[in-house]
Amino acid sequence: MVTALPLFLQWLEGDLVLLEIISSPIDVARALAHVRNESCGAVSMFEGDIRNENNGECVVSLEYEVYAELFQKEVNKIWAEIQSRWDIHEMAVIQRVGLLQPGDAGIVICLSSAHRRDSLDGVSYAIEEFKKRVPVWKKESNGTDEKWVNWQPQGA
Amino acid sequence: MQITIMYFAALKDQMKKSEDNYETATGATPASVAREILGFDTLLLFAVNDEIVARDRLLCDGDRLAFIPPMAGG
Numbered sequence: 001m002v003t004a005l006p007l008f009l010q011w012l013e014g015d016l017v018l019l020e021i022i023s024s025p026i027d028v029a030r031a032l033a034h035v036r037n038e039s040c041g042a043v044s045m046f047e048g049d050i051r052n053e054n055n056g057e058c059v060v061s062l063e064y065e066v067y068a069e070l071f072q073k074e075v076n077k078i079w080a081e082i083q084s085r086w087d088i089h090e091m092a093v094i095q096r097v098g099l100l101q102p103g104d105a106g107i108v109i110c111l112s113s114a115h116r117r118d119s120l121d122g123v124s125y126a127i128e129e130f131k132k133r134v135p136v137w138k139k140e141s142n143g144t145d146e147k148w149v150n151w152q153p154q155g156a
Numbered sequence: 157m158q159i160t161i162m163y164f165a166a167l168k169d170q171m172k173k174s175e176d177n178y179e180t181a182t183g184a185t186p187a188s189v190a191r192e193i194l195g196f197d198t199l200l201l202f203a204v205n206d207e208i209v210a211r212d213r214l215l216c217d218g219d220r221l222a223f224i225p226p227m228a229g230g
Contacts, residue, residue, distance in 0.1 A: 136229030137165035
């Protein structure tokens, strides 16, 4: 097993949140283990994987980049929002950076709760907010050309 | 006054650097500095000292200004 060396690592509120940004493959079992608790009957997870095509174009690799300090702050805000809306026990977020290939996981978000609806709704909210607010960028390569996802070059 | 500019993703590629020191005038804002350096301020969000700020927030000496291109997480 590859040992993850975090580029950025944070625990919040007595280990209730695990937050890592790493350049090695995501250890899903580690994220799940972090949120499991005897008081929780539900663990819900979102894993964002690299697809081999996007908008009809072949994808050979994706290069992930993050703004770590702002990433941390936005995740903390999202965690506070989740706690205010659902009865969530713990959260784990592991974000991978660097060069990824199809089939690799780019992000894993895990939540635990006493009952399933809280963690299911919470993890759905989390990934939707991540996509809008957390500073992560992807450079997509089809083997010949590269482009940053969601970016159109601007004229000077 | 002097500020630090942080570039990410497409802007880092375009500028061929991730960070730079920049001298700008009192009264400068994130949007005005983006126009000075990049030639545009559309599509971007701005962070100052690791907090998202309004594009017309006044900058202070020593601030770290990040130009944030459209995000693509998940």
